[in-house]
Amino acid sequence: MSRPAVGLEAIVAHAIGLRRDLHRHPELMYREERTAAVVRAELDALGIAWRACAGTGTVARLGPESGRHIALRADLDALPLSESTGLPWSSAHPGVMHACGHDGHTATLIGAAAWLKAHESALPGPVTLLFQPAEEGGHGARKMIDGGALDGIDEIYGYHNWPPIPFGFAAAPAGPVMAANGEWRATIVGRGGHAAQPHLCIDPVVAGANFVQLVQQVVSRQIAAHLAAVVTVTCFHAGTADNIIPDSAELVGTVRAATTELRDDLARRTEIALHAACAPSGARGTFAYAPCYPATVNDARCAAKAAAALARVIGPERLAHDGLPLMGAEDFAYY
Template sequence: MIHPVIKDAIQKNSEELTELRRKLHSEPELPFEEEKTTALICEYLENLGIPFRRTEPTGVIATIEGGKPGKTVALRGDMDALPVEELNKDLPYVSKEEGKMHACGHDAHTAMLMIAAKALLEIKDELPGKVRLIFQPAEEIAEGAKAMVKQGAMDGVDNVFGIHIWSQMPTHKVSCTPGPSFASADLFKVTFKGKGGHGAMPHNCIDAAIVASSFVMNVQTVVSRTIDAKSPAVLTVGKIVAGTRFNVIAENAVIEGTVRCFDTETRDHVEQQLQHYAEHVAAVYGATAKVEYTRGTQAVINDEYSAKLVQKVASEAFGDVIYNEKPTMGGEDFSEYMDHAPGSFALVGSGNSEKDTEWAHHHGKFNIDEDALATGAELYAQYAWAYLNE
């Protein structure tokens, strides 16, 4: 199942892998602004002789045609950065862009997929089928996968595989369990309208700040009292804006938050309950409520066959590396690809206390243990080889 040429190619190109990741890290670009990153990937693929096409506004889709007929497997690597100020100022490859950094590891994903492509090229004639390479923009705003699918990324694909570097797992460990992996991620906005007036005369007003406060305190019971405890869900209020001045009763209040869960039934229920709670809390105070609920990414549910194949490949390639990471309530738009073909999404550990790489994703001090890069790159390539030969 493990191709020795792939393993040798990854090791042979390990220095280039690190250099690519560091270059990408030092030049972070926000969602749908990844112009330099897209250009770098296009140039790299062109030099390798791999046919590709640039997607709009950014991103790349490429295909390695095997020497034998067969299925098509897709490998996805995302490439956008975050609007986060990097705090690792002593790094030789620190972000050159103020207020922007690769705080989630997408620089690693892109570099790993580039080197995986180079390794697969060495066994191109042996490949029974095709390998689709998806270099995806805008994962952080949950729009990139949709854009890539619309532009043909999954056309003719039989199986799809993705990787996420994970700082909460020890370096080299691999987790890919069948079933839920990442939660769905929805957004909600609730606008309460009361009646403003002078702060000294609240009896003449309907205080939207009080209505909003009551809603925030009560809405948590949607999860704690209306959902089966065996169905995980998170409802978080992250932003409240109310009022205009210290001595003016607030006429309007706006609340924004997010909902995370793993199944459609729970998702539907929370959406309905948000509407119910908002309307009734507003009615108690004589105010009105408007609820806007936006469905974001769907839950990432790993296909059993694909996940077990990842485990088998990882064990044969790296030994005792399988790690059982629990599902996260974080969101991932990789789910868009799984609407079109079965697949799985693996986590590759990059946490190392000695190298200070255990910081949470999206933190200004986030960094990765670069020893994990070769693990990820080889897992990409070996999985493609194994799947096409199944």
């Protein structure tokens, strides 16, 4: 391992190279073995003590023993997507890509670690660095907490890159910042038969189409306009041939909202829409709902401190809170 960079310009250059290396070698949740090894080698080079947590996660600490204890968090895992950018550092692993930017989160936290280590004697309190696995649906934050990652921590901060925010701008709002999300699966059972005799069948495709239309009214006609909420149908599977009405159809989707309570209410209303869509034909609908992450809600005092720090660096005119809360979800909510 090369000697760690200490000047800010050198730290940034090293972080860029590190990010490109991580981007080229993405790993799915709970399989971040190489990524964990890279993080731990970087910490060793900086002389920062660390311990493993939640398998491929890492908890590191520096600074004095006393004082207000701050934690900084990055996530490690990639997504099961194929990359087609053609960039020199594009993914070397077919079907796996850092499409959510966790490579950048990890590299910038290593950069922050280098800067903090270079100024360790000036730190007013201890700093813990959390390199967390399995943010992409694996509840890695919860496993880190179960592993003691938050023990003794007074405040924790993280960030999520968001390309729609203009370059050089940032947001640190108080209150809800990212959505609570959940997944649902609707199964419609009818009675199949020949497509030439639909009157002898109970068509689950028609019931499913009615459901897709009805569920669009959940947000537009049942939720107050000032509340951030989304219901989306993402899959519709039915049938095997052009002349056969199938026995069943399956639809899959997501509910998302700025509060965990509203997310669950959206799921309840989506189930009602399913049964309403099935009723005219006599089809039977079953609904399975799996809540995922709760809403990410920024503590007002911590958000104000983060916004003030950002304003000092990039200027208050570059704090952009439009379009928030995001309807993407984050397991930082557990912290």
